[in-house]
Amino acid sequence: MKLFNLWFCLLGILVYEGFCMKVKYDGDQVLKMIPQTLKHAQFMQGLIQEWMLDLWKPVMVEQIQAGREMHVRVPFSHLQEIKEKLLQNMLPYQILISDVQELVNRNTPIETKMQKISLDNYDYTKYHPMDEIYDWMEQIQLKHRDLVTKHFMGSTYELRPIYYFKIGWPSDKPKKIIFMDCGIHAREWIAVAYCQWFVKEILSSHSNNKLLTNVLKQVDFYVVPVFNIDGYIYSWTTERLWRKNRSPHNNATCYGVDLNRNFNSSWCSVGASRDCNSQTFCGSAPASEPETQAVANLMERTKSQILFYLTIHSYGQYILLPYGSTTNPSVNHVEMTKVAEAAAAKMKEKHNIVYTVGSSSVVLYENSGSSCDWAGDIGIKFSYTFELRDNGTYGFQLPAELIKPTCEETMTAVISMMEYANEKYLENSAKTVTFMWLNVLLSCAVCMYYALLH
Numbered sequence: 001m002k003l004f005n006l007w008f009c010l011l012g013i014l015v016y017e018g019f020c021m022k023v024k025y026d027g028d029q030v031l032k033m034i035p036q037t038l039k040h041a042q043f044m045q046g047l048i049q050e051w052m053l054d055l056w057k058p059v060m061v062e063q064i065q066a067g068r069e070m071h072v073r074v075p076f077s078h079l080q081e082i083k084e085k086l087l088q089n090m091l092p093y094q095i096l097i098s099d100v101q102e103l104v105n106r107n108t109p110i111e112t113k114m115q116k117i118s119l120d121n122y123d124y125t126k127y128h129p130m131d132e133i134y135d136w137m138e139q140i141q142l143k144h145r146d147l148v149t150k151h152f153m154g155s156t157y158e159l160r161p162i163y164y165f166k167i168g169w170p171s172d173k174p175k176k177i178i179f180m181d182c183g184i185h186a187r188e189w190i191a192v193a194y195c196q197w198f199v200k201e202i203l204s205s206h207s208n209n210k211l212l213t214n215v216l217k218q219v220d221f222y223v224v225p226v227f228n229i230d231g232y233i234y235s236w237t238t239e240r241l242w243r244k245n246r247s248p249h250n251n252a253t254c255y256g257v258d259l260n261r262n263f264n265s266s267w268c269s270v271g272a273s274r275d276c277n278s279q280t281f282c283g284s285a286p287a288s289e290p291e292t293q294a295v296a297n298l299m300e301r302t303k304s305q306i307l308f309y310l311t312i313h314s315y316g317q318y319i320l321l322p323y324g325s326t327t328n329p330s331v332n333h334v335e336m337t338k339v340a341e342a343a344a345a346k347m348k349e350k351h352n353i354v355y356t357v358g359s360s361s362v363v364l365y366e367n368s369g370s371s372c373d374w375a376g377d378i379g380i381k382f383s384y385t386f387e388l389r390d391n392g393t394y395g396f397q398l399p400a401e402l403i404k405p406t407c408e409e410t411m412t413a414v415i416s417m418m419e420y421a422n423e424k425y426l427e428n429s430a431k432t433v434t435f436m437w438l439n440v441l442l443s444c445a446v447c448m449y450y451a452l453l454h
């Protein structure tokens with residue numbers, strides 16, 4: 001089998017196949033456990049540090065707590081020993097993923113070297129590598145010139161262009177913005193799939209959808225389909241479970257900054273690490289990374305217009321709002337919670353999947369320097385982090401069959417937010433009609449008054 005794989009890799013036929021990646025997870029398992037006592041929690045922290053295990057939930061060792069579910073990937077080589085230690089310490093565990101590599105292989109499409117993609121048969125229920133997404137973006141803007149423009153936002157550390165779409169009808173009046181980015185963390189492929197799904201849905205349904213017709217006149221959607229492009233590519237070619245960007249540190253002895261800890265909001269104060277080996281390395285300074293700067297600059301420039309900031313992640317099934325760094329609620333907390341709860345209710349209605357609403361520091365864990373907190377800091381009224389499916393069954397390797405239902409339910413959430421925006425923050429046609437009738441009635445009353453007087 002190994003030799004067979006190697007041959008295909010060398011021939012470059014299956015360039016995207018999971019088993020061509022340099023880092024393998026053969027036989028690795030993801031275990032779930034809930035430490036019941038402080039002692040158990042501390043034992044798990046020690047175990048993870050000692051064996052340098054890859055913690056999936058929560059992301060930081062310090063965040064392991066009694067009573068809270070945790071997920072950890074254990075390499076095949078340590079599996080038996082670790083399981084024995086867990087049993088000795090009477091810490092029951094459950095196997096969430098019995099062979100990580102097997103899942104990686106299953107979910108990385110086998111493809112021959114890319115041909116030009118065609119929009120007509122672009123498959124939104126598959127994961128796409130970056131070159132296909134670049135090509136897709138190009139074709140979307142060509143096909144929908146009237147409604148969509150593609151803009152350069154900055155370059156990645158490895159000098160790849162980062163683009164965003166602006167989707168909306170031209171207008172003389174200043175427009176509001178709904179800002180969405182996907183894939184700030186490389187391995188969260190479902191997020192990247194959602195941005196593409198969102199664009200497709202808007203473009204294919206706006207003409208016979210009253211809400212969208214009205215919204216697109218007054219709102220521009222800014223969509224960044226892949227925020228962390230270098231990391232995303234690396235997760236396709238080399239290490240499926242890569243999270244950060246690819247900037248080198250400490251004389252290139254370690255790589256990558258967690259871009260969602262790199263924003264200038266209580267930077268590196270809690271739930272972030274100054275160690276460049278860590279999954280949550282916050283970088284050398286606030287906004288030290290070119291990717292962070294690109295997005296932050298665009299948001300800073302347009303902040304007075306941005307009504308919603310939505311950043312799409314996985315996994316865990318949450319709609320999170322500021323703040324991660326403090327349990328103090330933001331000024332708009334009550335309204336933001338109400339809107340998110342309505343959205344989560346719609347999601348549940350769609351496929352019966354529960355999404356939990358709350359600020360990260362309350363319902364999940366503390367973190368600092370996230371884009372969601374920063375958006376709150378610069379005064380954006382509604383700022384949300386979506387953690388899409390699932391709850392750990394497949395973790396970061398959500399099977400492609402689940403792209404469709406996940407995107408469908410997420411779409412209902414975003415539409416529900418748009419409905420709220422339309423009701424409360426936009427001129428909508430229903431309001432205009434009511435206003436017109438009130439005017440007519442008022443003029444009639446005035447006429448009659450004068451008629452009666454004279």
Ligand SMILES: *[C@@H]1O[C@H](CO)[C@@H](O)[C@H](O)[C@H]1NC(C)=O
Pocket residue numbers: 251
């Ligand atoms: C970085 O590594 C190179 C090659 O190993 C070495 O020559 C250089 O002195 C190192 N620089 C620092 C600042 O450690």
Ligand SMILES: *[C@@H]1O[C@H](CO)[C@@H](O)[C@H](O)[C@H]1NC(C)=O
Pocket residue numbers: 264286287
């Ligand atoms: C970070 O934000 C503070 C204000 O909160 C500002 O003074 C500082 O210049 C910002 N730094 C960067 C790198 O943007």
Ligand SMILES: *[C@@H]1O[C@H](CO)[C@@H](O)[C@H](O)[C@H]1NC(C)=O
Pocket residue numbers: 032096353354391392393
């Ligand atoms: C995930 O949720 C499903 C139902 O929604 C449940 O059956 C399953 O046990 C949950 N898995 C984990 C790891 O919590």
